[in-house]
Amino acid sequence: MTTETDATDTQETPDKTPDPAGSPRRRAVNDGGRPPLHLTRGRMVGAAAGIAGIVLLILLPLLNLSLPGVLPGPTYTPGSLQLLAMCMLMAAAALTYHLLLGVAGLLSFGHALYFGAGVYGLGIILQNLDIPLLPAMGLTLLVVIVLAHVVGSISLRVSGIPFAMVTLAFAQAGSVVVGRNPEGATGGDEGLTLRTDNLPDFLVGVVNTRNLYWLALAVLVAVFIIVTWVQSSRAGHVAAAVRENELRVRVLGLQPYLVKLLIFVVSAVLVSIIGMVFLLLQSGAVPRAVSADLTITLLVMVVLGGVGSRWGAVIGGVFYTILDQRLTALANSDAIDALPDVLRVPLSEPLFILGTLFILVVLFLPGGLTGTAQRLAQRRSRRGADRVQKSREILEEAA
Amino acid sequence: MSTVVLLLFTGLGLGALYFLVAAGLSLIYGLMGVLNFAHGAFLTLGAFTGWEIARRTGADSWWTFLLSLLVGAVAGAVFAAFTEFVLIRRLYRRHIEQVLITVGLSLAAVALFDGIWGTDAVFIQGPAWFKETTEILGARIPNDRFICIIAAVLVLLALVFFLKNTRYGMIIRAGVENRSMVTALGIDVRKAFTLVFTIGGAAAGLGGVLASHYFGYVSPLLGGSLLIFAFIVTVIGGLGSLTGAAIAAVAVAVLQQFANFYLGGTGDFVVVLALALVLLFRPSGLLGRTS
Amino acid sequence: MTATAQAGPILRIEGLNAHIAGQQVVEDVSFTVPATGITALLGRNGVGKTSTIKAIIGLIDRSGLVELDGVRVEKEPTYKIIRSGVGYVPEDREVFSKLTVAENLRLAERDAAPRRQLVEELFPDLLARSGQMAGTLSGGQQQMVSLARALLNTNKILLVDEPTKGLAPKIVAEVAETLAEAAKTVPILLVEQNLQVVRQLAAGAVVLSGGKVVHTGNALEFLDDDGLTQRLLGVSTEAVSHEASPHAEARHAAASQEKGAAL
Ligand SMILES: Nc1ncnc2c1ncn2[C@@H]1O[C@H](COP(=O)(O)OP(=O)(O)O)[C@@H](O)[C@H]1O
Ligand SMILES: [Mg+2]
Numbered sequence: 035m036t037t038e039t040d041a042t043d044t045q046e047t048p049d050k051t052p053d054p055a056g057s058p059r060r061r062a063v064n065d066g067g068r069p070p071l072h073l074t075r076g077r078m079v080g081a082a083a084g085i086a087g088i089v090l091l092i093l094l095p096l097l098n099l100s101l102p103g104v105l106p107g108p109t110y111t112p113g114s115l116q117l118l119a120m121c122m123l124m125a126a127a128a129l130t131y132h133l134l135l136g137v138a139g140l141l142s143f144g145h146a147l148y149f150g151a152g153v154y155g156l157g158i159i160l161q162n163l164d165i166p167l168l169p170a171m172g173l174t175l176l177v178v179i180v181l182a183h184v185v186g187s188i189s190l191r192v193s194g195i196p197f198a199m200v201t202l203a204f205a206q207a208g209s210v211v212v213g214r215n216p217e218g219a220t221g222g223d224e225g226l227t228l229r230t231d232n233l234p235d236f237l238v239g240v241v242n243t244r245n246l247y248w249l250a251l252a253v254l255v256a257v258f259i260i261v262t263w264v265q266s267s268r269a270g271h272v273a274a275a276v277r278e279n280e281l282r283v284r285v286l287g288l289q290p291y292l293v294k295l296l297i298f299v300v301s302a303v304l305v306s307i308i309g310m311v312f313l314l315l316q317s318g319a320v321p322r323a324v325s326a327d328l329t330i331t332l333l334v335m336v337v338l339g340g341v342g343s344r345w346g347a348v349i350g351g352v353f354y355t356i357l358d359q360r361l362t363a364l365a366n367s368d369a370i371d372a373l374p375d376v377l378r379v380p381l382s383e384p385l386f387i388l389g390t391l392f393i394l395v396v397l398f399l400p401g402g403l404t405g406t407a408q409r410l411a412q413r414r415s416r417r418g419a420d421r422v423q424k425s426r427e428i429l430e431e432a433a
Numbered sequence: 434m435s436t437v438v439l440l441l442f443t444g445l446g447l448g449a450l451y452f453l454v455a456a457g458l459s460l461i462y463g464l465m466g467v468l469n470f471a472h473g474a475f476l477t478l479g480a481f482t483g484w485e486i487a488r489r490t491g492a493d494s495w496w497t498f499l500l501s502l503l504v505g506a507v508a509g510a511v512f513a514a515f516t517e518f519v520l521i522r523r524l525y526r527r528h529i530e531q532v533l534i535t536v537g538l539s540l541a542a543v544a545l546f547d548g549i550w551g552t553d554a555v556f557i558q559g560p561a562w563f564k565e566t567t568e569i570l571g572a573r574i575p576n577d578r579f580i581c582i583i584a585a586v587l588v589l590l591a592l593v594f595f596l597k598n599t600r601y602g603m604i605i606r607a608g609v610e611n612r613s614m615v616t617a618l619g620i621d622v623r624k625a626f627t628l629v630f631t632i633g634g635a636a637a638g639l640g641g642v643l644a645s646h647y648f649g650y651v652s653p654l655l656g657g658s659l660l661i662f663a664f665i666v667t668v669i670g671g672l673g674s675l676t677g678a679a680i681a682a683v684a685v686a687v688l689q690q691f692a693n694f695y696l697g698g699t700g701d702f703v704v705v706l707a708l709a710l711v712l713l714f715r716p717s718g719l720l721g722r723t724s
Numbered sequence: 725m726t727a728t729a730q731a732g733p734i735l736r737i738e739g740l741n742a743h744i745a746g747q748q749v750v751e752d753v754s755f756t757v758p759a760t761g762i763t764a765l766l767g768r769n770g771v772g773k774t775s776t777i778k779a780i781i782g783l784i785d786r787s788g789l790v791e792l793d794g795v796r797v798e799k800e801p802t803y804k805i806i807r808s809g810v811g812y813v814p815e816d817r818e819v820f821s822k823l824t825v826a827e828n829l830r831l832a833e834r835d836a837a838p839r840r841q842l843v844e845e846l847f848p849d850l851l852a853r854s855g856q857m858a859g860t861l862s863g864g865q866q867q868m869v870s871l872a873r874a875l876l877n878t879n880k881i882l883l884v885d886e887p888t889k890g891l892a893p894k895i896v897a898e899v900a901e902t903l904a905e906a907a908k909t910v911p912i913l914l915v916e917q918n919l920q921v922v923r924q925l926a927a928g929a930v931v932l933s934g935g936k937v938v939h940t941g942n943a944l945e946f947l948d949d950d951g952l953t954q955r956l957l958g959v960s961t962e963a964v965s966h967e968a969s970p971h972a973e974a975r976h977a978a979a980s981q982e983k984g985a986a987l
Contacts (some may be wrong), residue, residue, distance in 0.1 A: 207701060211702075396524075431528040606820070
């Protein structure tokens with residue numbers, strides 16, 4: 035896939051003094067200073083590849099392709115479409131997390147609160163009010179917007195690690211509500227089954243999985259475009275500048291707090307919409323949708339893919355979802371069952387493998403999959419190394 | 434009246450557990466800037482090893498109980514020391530990556546506990562005295578509460594003594610205030626890092642054994658659920674402050690118990706609300722550094 | 725004790741670069757500090773003096789060559805560089821405010837036989853306040869603690885960052901005297917805004933601007949060149965050079981006699 039749409043493009047800082055002997059760090063900061071011609075051509079190639087990819091994805095439910103080991107069946111079967119749709123929703127959710135961490139440098143441990151608010155909010159509204167889907171979604175959005183403003187404005191009073199802890203605490207409160215099952219609204223541990231009375235027919239039932247697949251694809255594309263747009267907007271630039279040097283931005287008379295709040299709210303709103311589609315796809319809500327585990331999953335996806343890169347978030351989301359699904363299948367397989375305990379126990383726990391993989395990536399592959407791929411593919415140029423450096427800087431700045 | 438006393442002691446017992454987790458978290462964060470998500474796993478490991486000891490050596494003897502406390506603390510300490518020495522140390526000064534490592538470790542460890550001990554809670558037995566009650570001001574207080582409280586107080590006193598009266602204690606206090614100046618005096622502060630992890634892991638492991646008696650069971654999720662409240666406690670108490678953690682642990686737990694009883698099970702919300710209020714009016718926590 | 729007799733420089737910096745928050749704050753800085761006397765590191769606010777000092781001892785990430793007494797140390801962690809014989813007196817003192825004065829000093833002791841007696845003689849005030857929290861001391865007293873921490877050990881060089889910042893004139897003079905005394909046995913790299921103090925103490929000068937070295941040479945010659953100081957430091961030194969200096973030097977001489985026995 036193309037790499038020209040990376041976060042690095044929007045983060046160049048003006049450089050007055052040419053510095054032939056400059057350190058790698060300096061170069062990394064000035065990554066955007068490539069010749070504009072190359073950049074434009076790269077962008078065009080990237081856009082063309084992107085459009086070709088999207089067309090292929092649109093056609094997928096009509097094709098009979100098999101990817102043994104990755105998909106459970108040919109691409110037109112509901113099982114495969116369901117998994118692919120899940121991959122795309124998770125990729126989209128990871129993109130909204132990228133907006134927080136990669137763009138604004140906010141390490142949130144409470145992102146699941148908004149995803150869960152979308153899932154449960156829409157579920158509860160459909161359950162209890164006799165209104166059609168779109169107004170119900172609008173109502174849910176309203177709730178999420180208010181919620182995100184309240185939580186965001188309080189949490190953003192602290193930054194770095196305390197911010198992580200505080201967002202976690204708020205999300206935990208949400209998780210507790212869902213678990214408590216107030217007035218039977220959330221279904222407690224059992225979760226909530228989607229009431230389909232007021233849904234349009236084309237979104238209901240296994241036969242219509244491909245419609246949900248297309249919906250998920252549309253969501254992913256839309257989220258990608260919105261995230262790109264936010265990142266290249268004025269707010270995105272200020273957020274990136276804040277991340278790098280909050281003091282300097284303050285001195286310039288800008289309001290880091292408001293910009294961060296804006297990004298926080300946008301990211302929350304987007305992920306809640308993804309949550310709503312998730313509800314439709316899964317035909318129900320489960321407590322995991324609002325758990326800290328989900329936030330951590332998103333974080334893992336972003337880091338696996340490569341912090342600071344939009345494509346990294348997408349790839350991380352897809353990769354994680356498929357790996358998780360495959361590992362679960364593996365855990366229940368006979369081959370694993372026959373192993374001695376020392377091997378069987380760890381290998382039959384997908385999260386053990388994913389957690390270990392994650393640790394290894396953080397330790398040995400800074401820049402994640404995309405950073406590493408770039409480094410391997412482009413040994414001659416410095417872009418891969420720059421990607422890695424950029425990821426590290428973003429993480430440093432989030433502290 | 435007797436209800437109030439009962440709630441108070443139950444709250445103090447829970448506060449003792451919160452403190453045992455928060456003490457290590459707060460010291461680790463204060464000194465190293467690392468938010469340790471694996472701390473819950475230290476606790477869970479302590480709880481399970483303590484349970485294994487109790488199961489194998491006759492659950493209802495006092496000696497077994499004391500041995501399980503010791504083994505639980507050692508298990509937590511060893512796990513924590515390993516974490517710092519093998520994983521965290523490689524990422525010196527990269528705080529967020531260090532946090533990510535602890536997140537991954539916590540995922541992997543909990544999954545491994547799942548695999549070894551199963552996902553279901555296992556019920557636990559201690560000396561018969563634990564299940565009896567003691568009457569104070571008309572309230573019948575379950576005895577295991579007292580054990581938690583006494584253990585936490587002893588840990589607090591030991592930590593205070595260590596911090597005040599030993600060279601490493603002094604290095605840790607200085608490091609919490611200004612880590613880079615400690616290294617600029619020629620001190621290898623990384624030794625202190627391993628030490629706070631080990632101490633924090635021991636306290637968490639001990640807390641795990643006690644928590645299993647307090648709640649009556651062990652499960653792979655035990656640590657995770659206590660960890661979140663311990664996070665809240667450390668933020669409210671002020672990151673890096675041991676005294677702050679002790680005060681906040683008690684305040685949070687007692688508040689939680691009272692709200693659960695008098696405000697219809699809203700304890701968890703009241704705690705998050707308290708957190709929000711503290712952040713609004715005192716972002717650095719009750720006894721935190723103002724920076 | 726120190727390398728006074730040695731001919732080469734005690735500290736050699738070459739091509740030093742350092743970054744803070746993605747911004748280059750030290751740029752290709754090269755200079756040497758001779759094995760005796762005080763060398764001043766000068767420049768306007770924010771030109772990177774503090775960053776240079778911190779980069780030397782590895783408190784901020786840097787690249788380039790740092791040679792201490794002929795040994796390259798730029799790959800070493802901070803605590804090892806310090807242990808190889810560097811006394812660091814940071815800007816803004818950085819005493820541990822929640823530790824007592826005695827604890828602050830004990831923490832700084834590296835040598836097998838730290839020079840407690842010397843410190844007690846230089847700063848009798850601190851002895852009297854040894855049980856007090858360092859955070860409750862006055863600025864001048866805190867500076868004494870900070871200096872004492874460095875003087876407790878035998879060092880090859882002292883790195884002293886704006887020791888007179890924010891202090892009353894009387895305390896400034898005391899600090900200057902202490903430095904003059906210390907300089908008899910150990911070379912000092914001194915960052916100082918008070919040009920009167922520089923004139924009184926420094927032999928050599930290194931001037932920074934925008935993270936780069938823009939001038940090196942004799943300190944007095946630099947300060948006497950009014951146009952140059954005006955351009956590089958943005959201040960005129962006329963008043964200092966013609967009025968205060970002789971006075972300061974007289975006091976310096978007197979102080980040396982008085983405290984000479986102590987060192
Ligand atoms: N913690 C920091 N964060 C961001 N920028 C910093 C920080 N510390 C110093 N700087 C910047 O580095 C430059 C050099 O600072 P410094 O070395 O303190 O200068 P000096 O000591 O000469 O006054 C300044 O432009 C300052 O703004
Ligand atoms: Mg300075």
